[in-house]
Amino acid sequence: MMSTGERLAYMAGQILRNFAVKGQEAAIAATTDHILQFWDPGMKARACAMLSDPDPALPDDVRAVFLRVQANAASA
Amino acid sequence: MTFTREKDFGTPEKHGETVSLTIDGQQVSVPAGTSIMRAAAMVDTAIPKLCATDSLESFGSCRMCLVEIEGRKGYPASCTTPVSPDMVVRTETEKLRKLRRGVMELYISDHPLDCLTCSANGDCELQDVAGSVGLRDVRFGYEGASHLEGCKDESNPYFTFDPAKCIVCSRCVRACDEVQGTLALTVDGRGFASKISASQDEGFLASECVSCGACVQACPTSALIENTVIEKGTPERAVVTTCAYCGVGCTFRAEMRGEDLVRMVPWKQGKANHGHSCVKGRFAWGYAQHRDRVLNPMVRASVDEPWREVSWDEAIAHVASEFRRIQNAYGTRAIGGVTSSRCTNEETFLVQKLIRQGFGNNNVDTCARVCHSPTGYGLKTTFGTSAGTQDFDSVEQADVVLVIGANPTDGHPVFGSRLKKRLRQGAKLIVIDPRRIDLVRSPHVEAGYHLPLRPGTNVALLTAMAHVIVTEGLVDEAYVRERCDGEAYGEWAAFVSEPARSPEAIEDLIGVPAADVRAAARLYATGGGKSGGRGAIYYGLGVTEHSQGSSTVMAIANLAMATGNVGKPGTGVNPLRGQNNVQGSCDMGSFPHELPGYRHVSDSATRALFEADWGTALDAEPGLRINNMLDAATDGTFKGIFIQGEDILQSDPNTTHVAAGLAAMECVVVQDLFLNETANYAHVFLPGSTFLEKDGTFTNAERRIQRVRKVMEPKNGYADWEVVQLVANAMGLGWTYTHPSQVMDEIARLTPTFAGVNYDVLEQRGSVQWPMNAAAPEGTPTMHIDHFVRGKGLFVVTDYVPTDERTGPRFPLLLTTGRILSQYNVGAQTRRTPNEAWHAEDRLEIHPHDAENRGIRDGDWVSLRSRAGETSLRALITDRVAPGVVYTTFHHPDTQANVITTDFSDWATNCPEYKVTAVQVAPSNGPSEWQKSYRAQAEQSRRIEPAEPAE
Ligand code: SF4
Ligand code: SF4
Ligand code: SF4
């Protein structure tokens, strides 16, 4: 079974793939927006924490999304 | 209220220009096409009748309803003669009385005269008519009376057929044909020897009969009668209420003797069912009195201990102190709750209020998560609101109906019957489903196209249909230009037009011939090939329960917009809801990101409204979904949950994951009727009440809000809403509701789409469809009439992203799941009724080819294995499923089909992917090890230690 961290990365990746036809930049924006709207604060915090985790498993586009989620949390 | 039957007008209502005539000297105006019989009934002149009833087209066989018409010769039957302008009718003359008495004598001479001991005594039309025609003597003798004595058919668990009491009026046969559409009954033989039989004399249970009860209701005598009436006697009062089983929302008269429910009779004025019903609502209510019902609250420190019965006070105080303790130790967001689609709107509203106001977070979710959450997301994105667009009556104007991922004759039977009626009148049908559902071919109904696609390829198929519609110039351009966002349409049209989206390009992927996809697309887009024809789409869980569930809902919405099929009767996008109050529980704010009325929690204006009313600040961040709650529990950050009326252990995917999550919590509170599977992991059990024991409202799949009325006191002491209030007040919230109507007033006050809804209005009108407010004072049968709720309809590009659940050498077959007519959801209710006669176990449907390869014979035990787990059940060999696909239901805990299903879920809403699991099937000897150990654990955790006697 996936760990919660793995699952969050998986979920973000799945959302990205469904927006992928829009082009990468738009997909990242749409996925970020989706996560802000639907993920609870604990999940978002966990996602942001994974950014500083040395584990390289986070794909680039998922990393880009989590970075924006983090930026949003900082500005809010 | 004293007992009276619902008025019977004799023949169905008509809608035509007004015609005036005179009946017995009285001036009457009625719609053209109305029968004389009905016109007379409208001015309270009851013409004697036997073969006519207003749920059926007139037949004219009994000759009891003769009348005289000035200027016409003879004595026409009033049930088959339509009114005409200035007609002068007489219904009572000496000649007519004589003729009627003669007819009546014939009937009675062949009928046993044991009225005093007959179970229908006092509720028999034959008896009434004999009285009203003044029958005093029978000249033909009574020889015929007993030639069928002793031939009773008692095979059906709910009703008895006694041919001796049958007058061969054929109302039952016609009810089965016209209303139910099953065509199970026939009249065999002629004259005195004629008799009614079920599917060529097989007896009711073994026949095609689906036990809907339409024939029983139509029968004027005791020839077809409910067993409960035989046992308990005829009812003495009736209360109108709403079925608590499925999203059709049939209304019933609960017919009572004292506090005892005698029978449920479908209510003719019910706007969802118009007097029809299915076996569940009509007959399967015995669970309400079942001995398994838990009536006392129970508590235990750990799930290894037996349950300890306690007082309500102790149980409630314990829940409140545990929840507060957990929040103090682990934080505000460490607890949450789950609302129930089986409970009322008012109860659901209160549970989410308890969580948002009392728990101070948004950790509320509902079982709709696992069924229709993609509908919420998809329809909100495209149309602007999370609901079906039509009422059920709309299907009567559809010229082509596309059914996708739904099985109406089993899942939504009363709607299924109405749909079949429309199809028998000539509307065209397209079925998209991996399995050959009954609708594909049934008496007098045949789908134009059945597209048996590979499970999991809905989006690809619907996009290919869009490809055909756009590239063949079948788009309703004027509609799209006026009603939809032009830019989004342009992008979408370019996307679907690409050659890679054509039916030919995806033929191998979906497993359906391209020519069929093209033909089906044309049929839908051209309104069944009729000029101005209208196309309607109905869909179910076969659409939503996929990793592309939300995309599929949007793909459906795209098709409907492109063809101009939204905003008028006969068209639309219609989700068929599983449980009775799925629509309502979603409307009431059961999702963690939305306040009631589908308003996001981050919207500060909406929050301010609730904050002012509730006197607390509300969390602006979305809460956890059920599956995320379970993840968080396994991680140790989520510790307590209040679950009302749901069995998440059995209904949610990947049972082992759910069990692990529940086991990691410190306080699991379950409120239900029975010790369900989830309760095996609970620390507090609060007994629930049935729909017969409380007041409230349910909202059906057509957004129709209908009353649920209390007909008996709650056996457990409290209605569910009262229990929620007790918990809230123990947590210091100070609620003071004394009746659910006050909760509805609060909902109306805080939710613009419900502004005009209250119990007085429901009392006056029977039911209303939201939105109901100043802009729509009559409610809203059809949505998006002039414009979409969101303004312009939004086309959304839906790319086909295959699921990560793949078949391979170890798991070569695709499992898909569904439901059947006689059972409901996890079966907690229906398994506790005689409905077991039809479906005592879950079976695995497998194609003969796949079965033969594996050496499996019909009825053999087989093991069903996926990457998630293993279970076993017995095989049913059938070509309803394609090679490579297997199918089962999930009604029985012993099967635990969800041990097999995986964690994959819809990308947008996490609605679990129940409909696609890669599996292997092999012969086995019986229940798996897991099933045995699960059973043992369940029995262990269900032990109850009786309360110590009070001092
Ligand atoms: S119960 Fe329903 S299906 Fe069965 S014979 Fe009667 S009308 Fe037909
Ligand atoms: S069973 Fe009842 S409804 Fe059917 S023919 Fe006999 S009397 Fe009429
Ligand atoms: S169709 Fe649904 S609502 Fe109607 S009686 Fe059957 S279960 Fe109840």
Ligand code: FES
């Ligand atoms: S009621 Fe009119 S002929 Fe039977």
